[in-house]
Amino acid sequence: MTQYAEVIVDVPTMQTNTPYTYVIPAEFQEMLQPGMRVVVPFGNGGRKVQGVVWQLIDQVEDATVTLKAIDTVMDPAPVLDAELMQLADWLAKTTYAFTITCLQTMLPNALKANYEKWVTPTASLPEETRQVLFGQQDRLLWDDDVAPAVVKQLMRLAKQQQVTVSYAVQNKGHVKTVTMVKPALTPAELQAARASLRKGALKQEQLLTYLIDHSKPVQQTVLEKQLGLSASTIKTGEANGWLSRSQAEVYRDPFQSAVTTTKALQLNPDQQTAVDAINQATDDQQSTPFLLQGVTGSGKTEVYLQTIANTLAQGKQALMLVPEISLTPQIVGRVRGRFGRQVAVLHSGLSAGERFDEWRRISRGEARVVVGARSAVFAPIKNLGVIIVDEEHEASYKQEDNPRYHARDVALWRGRYHHCPVVLGSATPSLESRARAQKQRYQRLLLPTRANQQALPEVSVVDMTEELKHHKESNFSTALMTALKDRLERGEQSLLMLNRRGFSSFVMCRDCGFVLTCPNCDISLTLHMDTKTMKCHYCGHEEPIPHRCPNCKSRHIRYYGTGTQKVEAELHELLPEARVIRMDVDTTRRKGAHERLLKQFGAHQADILLGTQMIAKGLDFPDVTLVGVLNADTALGLPDFRASERTFQLLTQVSGRAGRAKKAGEVVIQTYNPDHYAIQLAKRQDYEQFFVREMHLRHRGNYPPYYFAVKLTVSDETESVAATAIHQIVQQLQTTLSPNAIMLGPTPGAIARINKRYYYQLVIKYKQEPQLQTALFKLLSQAQRKSRSGLQIAIDNNPMSFM
Numbered sequence: 127m128t129q130y131a132e133v134i135v136d137v138p139t140m141q142t143n144t145p146y147t148y149v150i151p152a153e154f155q156e157m158l159q160p161g162m163r164v165v166v167p168f169g170n171g172g173r174k175v176q177g178v179v180w181q182l183i184d185q186v187e188d189a190t191v192t193l194k195a196i197d198t199v200m201d202p203a204p205v206l207d208a209e210l211m212q213l214a215d216w217l218a219k220t221t222y223a224f225t226i227t228c229l230q231t232m233l234p235n236a237l238k239a240n241y242e243k244w245v246t247p248t249a250s251l252p253e254e255t256r257q258v259l260f261g262q263q264d265r266l267l268w269d270d271d272v273a274p275a276v277v278k279q280l281m282r283l284a285k286q287q288q289v290t291v292s293y294a295v296q297n298k299g300h301v302k303t304v305t306m307v308k309p310a311l312t313p314a315e316l317q318a319a320r321a322s323l324r325k326g327a328l329k330q331e332q333l334l335t336y337l338i339d340h341s342k343p344v345q346q347t348v349l350e351k352q353l354g355l356s357a358s359t360i361k362t363g364e365a366n367g368w369l370s371r372s373q374a375e376v377y378r379d380p381f382q383s384a385v386t387t388t389k390a391l392q393l394n395p396d397q398q399t400a401v402d403a404i405n406q407a408t409d410d411q412q413s414t415p416f417l418l419q420g421v422t423g424s425g426k427t428e429v430y431l432q433t434i435a436n437t438l439a440q441g442k443q444a445l446m447l448v449p450e451i452s453l454t455p456q457i458v459g460r461v462r463g464r465f466g467r468q469v470a471v472l473h474s475g476l477s478a479g480e481r482f483d484e485w486r487r488i489s490r491g492e493a494r495v496v497v498g499a500r501s502a503v504f505a506p507i508k509n510l511g512v513i514i515v516d517e518e519h520e521a522s523y524k525q526e527d528n529p530r531y532h533a534r535d536v537a538l539w540r541g542r543y544h545h546c547p548v549v550l551g552s553a554t555p556s557l558e559s560r561a562r563a564q565k566q567r568y569q570r571l572l573l574p575t576r577a578n579q580q581a582l583p584e585v586s587v588v589d590m591t592e593e594l595k596h597h598k599e600s601n602f603s604t605a606l607m608t609a610l611k612d613r614l615e616r617g618e619q620s621l622l623m624l625n626r627r628g629f630s631s632f633v634m635c636r637d638c639g640f641v642l643t644c645p646n647c648d649i650s651l652t653l654h655m656d657t658k659t660m661k662c663h664y665c666g667h668e669e670p671i672p673h674r675c676p677n678c679k680s681r682h683i684r685y686y687g688t689g690t691q692k693v694e695a696e697l698h699e700l701l702p703e704a705r706v707i708r709m710d711v712d713t714t715r716r717k718g719a720h721e722r723l724l725k726q727f728g729a730h731q732a733d734i735l736l737g738t739q740m741i742a743k744g745l746d747f748p749d750v751t752l753v754g755v756l757n758a759d760t761a762l763g764l765p766d767f768r769a770s771e772r773t774f775q776l777l778t779q780v781s782g783r784a785g786r787a788k789k790a791g792e793v794v795i796q797t798y799n800p801d802h803y804a805i806q807l808a809k810r811q812d813y814e815q816f817f818v819r820e821m822h823l824r825h826r827g828n829y830p831p832y833y834f835a836v837k838l839t840v841s842d843e844t845e846s847v848a849a850t851a852i853h854q855i856v857q858q859l860q861t862t863l864s865p866n867a868i869m870l871g872p873t874p875g876a877i878a879r880i881n882k883r884y885y886y887q888l889v890i891k892y893k894q895e896p897q898l899q900t901a902l903f904k905l906l907s908q909a910q911r912k913s914r915s916g917l918q919i920a921i922d923n924n925p926m927s928f929m
């Protein structure tokens with residue numbers, strides 16, 4: 127008899143990765159399983175906290191200690207299965223996060239804070255029990271106040287499927303329901319009612335006739351439409367006892383827009399080789415990681431789709447990760463076009479309710495293909511046959527908050543757990559992945575040419591320093607303008623990208639040089655024309671655009687930096703006949719806006735799509751024959767060891783949008799660093815050469831992938847407290863680390879003050895430091911004890927940048 131449960135508790139101020147042991151009350155002993163959430167008393171006050179059952183145990187080491195008992199159980203069945211529990215453990219250890227944080231990251235929001243849990247009887251529930259439990263109600267709220275004996279009963283009934291449990295976000299009408307209508311009398315009784323109607327009660331007569339002929343429940347709105355009835359006629363019917371109404375749960379469909387059904391394409395030989403290798407691994411249950419390195423437009427998506435089809439044919443499920451899915455509606459459309467309703471989509475644009483619906487469809491095995499952004503890597507899939515990470519080099523796969531995990535690493539972990547292949551796909555793989563393929567840790571699959579044998583686009587580089595010597599300041603070089611005009615005449619389309627990284631619009635006084643900065647952070651405020659405000663991107667501070675300099679009262683204020691709006695304005699001036707769609711954070715804030723703009727562009731409602739990085743990836747428009755990059759190098763100057771890699775990837779990706787169908791493509795890259803190797807090699811679209819070159823530099827500078835890195839950040843409202851803390855950490859680590867470890871810093875953070883807190887950081891580069899993990903966990907728990915004073919510490923393992 128298991129009598130004890132180890133519970134990971136959720137206590138924000140006193141986090142620990144060690145589970146606490148609780149006594150399982152008799153009524154829960156048969157039911158309780160790991161992965162269920164429970165409410166337990168915690169600390170001396172016996173305050174109620176939530177927790178997750180980690181493990182059931184038969185004995186405790188010290189039987190003399192009196193243990194507290196679990197108060198109540200929150201779930202009829204585990205919300206996390208054994209795999210995800212094991213994954214949380216691994217995640218906590220490798221990302222220096224708390225296990226509870228990892229567990230919570232895996233759950234949909236609907237299962238977190240503000241939700242309600244409702245129990246509904248099913249048809250198989252005996253009438254007697256229904257009466258006792260539900261009385262006149264058609265559902266029951268299951269909260270922490272329900273008596274343990276009843277909880278026990280509910281759990282048993284749920285297991286036998288005599289009741290169903292659903293979760294609802296409070297006040298958000300979470301589980302979507304529709305009203306159903308069905309006859310409450312026999313056809314004979316209804317006929318009698320019809321006979322006794324007063325003359326002229328036509329609507330009621332119609333309703334009765336319908337009820338006589340249809341015994342099955344029908345959705346009220348459908349019935350109203352079909353018979354042309356009003357809601358009040360149906361109400362009357364209910365009041366007369368002819369019919370009964372009930373609520374039925376429906377799934378929301380976040381993708382109402384129709385998708386075109388597609389069939390598998392005839393693969394070219396390179397695609398076939400790739401598909402064969404991956405399918406073989408699925409069939410043999412081999413957890414081989416593949417690096418699918420295929421140039422832009424080489425048909426990687428078709429490879430993914432056919433390996434997914436094979437997985438489904440094997441009776442298994444598939445997971446496909448894409449970067450920030452709401453940004454790539456085209457990809458989602460292609461997967462749904464092939465697999466239809468079997469596809470579940472998880473991304474940040476969904477409401478909590480939509481997301482929860484999809485999560486349940488996956489968990490019940492109703493959805494067999496899961497497509498989603500970063501956090502979809504935790505989808506509760508039971509039987510994985512293949513995992514795909516599209517655009518595996520994308521930085522958005524790394525979460526910048528606790529737990530600071532990389533979805534690619536989690537995907538590889540799950541591949542090992544499920545014994546299934548993981549496919550990392552990209553035209554420009556991350557250096558890490560390409561290096562692992564070099565060492566044979568990943569199997570490399572190559573798609574060296576475009577699927578339709580079309581050549582990669584011709585790229586020219588324009589030196590903007592030279593350009594500005596010859597004519598007045600403009601965002602457009604002569605070469606780019608000529609190319610744009612040419613496309614307009616030919617009725618072809620163009621993409622224009624403005625690189626926003628490491629770059630923002632700000633205002634400066636021409637007379638005294640004053641720059642408007644955030645009162646809370648050490649950073650200048652960004653100009654937003656749509657709201658006519660200056661905003662801080664770090665703390666959210668917002669104020670009106672100044673018309674006079676706050677410093678010298680001059681009216682000569684200059685608006686610096688080229689925002690997309692400014693470029694759009696110049697474009698209208700230079701090419702008044704061109705129809706332009708602008709795509710940036712401002713125009714895509716509303717739900718569905720992104721998809722709508724792309725659809726408009728795809729339908730030729732515009733000649734030019736002008737946007738930020740969000741237009742660089744994944745788009746496949748056949749009539750785009752020109753890509754212009756307005757400023758290739760704004761990110762090159764950043765003190766970031768990945769600056770060149772990011773620039774190369776971005777330029778190669780965006781260039782790849784040109785000439786994907788029958789017509790040849792052309793690319794114009796404007797830059798102030800025409801000779802930089804990242805730009806020159808992007809011009810040649812020579813990834814392999816870039817890899818060799820960049821690896822050499824990384825080797826010389828002791829950077830990843832040659833070295834591992836971990837970044838520590840401390841912050842406090844008092845600058846000296848943060849500074850003292852980081853110096854103490856350095857001293858403490860110096861005694862633990864070997865002389866081979868390299869410490870960068872401590873230095874103030876790249877932005878030294880954010881939201882009134884001062885930041886200091888330290889980066890450790892190392893090859894082998896067996897003591898490091900323990901030392902860092904020790905730092906964390908020390909900081910935990912001090913956290914009451916406000917000092918915070920964050921540890922980022924394998925950080926994306928050192929800034």
Ligand SMILES: Nc1ncnc2c1ncn2[C@@H]1O[C@H](COP(=O)(O)OP(=O)(O)OP(=O)(O)O)[C@@H](O)[C@H]1O
Pocket residue numbers: 391392393394397420421422423424425426427428552553577578743744745746782786
């Ligand atoms: N075997 C094939 N036969 C004919 N057309 C194909 C084949 N495979 C892919 N295509 C077509 O080639 C185009 C490019 O394919 P896809 O978008 O999958 O490339 P990709 O490798 O994902 O590119 P990117 O990395 O640039 O996003 C698509 O329009 C696709 O329909």
Ligand SMILES: [Zn+2]
Pocket residue numbers: 644645646647662663664665666667881
């Ligand atoms: Zn701020």
Ligand SMILES: [Zn+2]
Pocket residue numbers: 635636637638639640675676677678679680
């Ligand atoms: Zn001034």
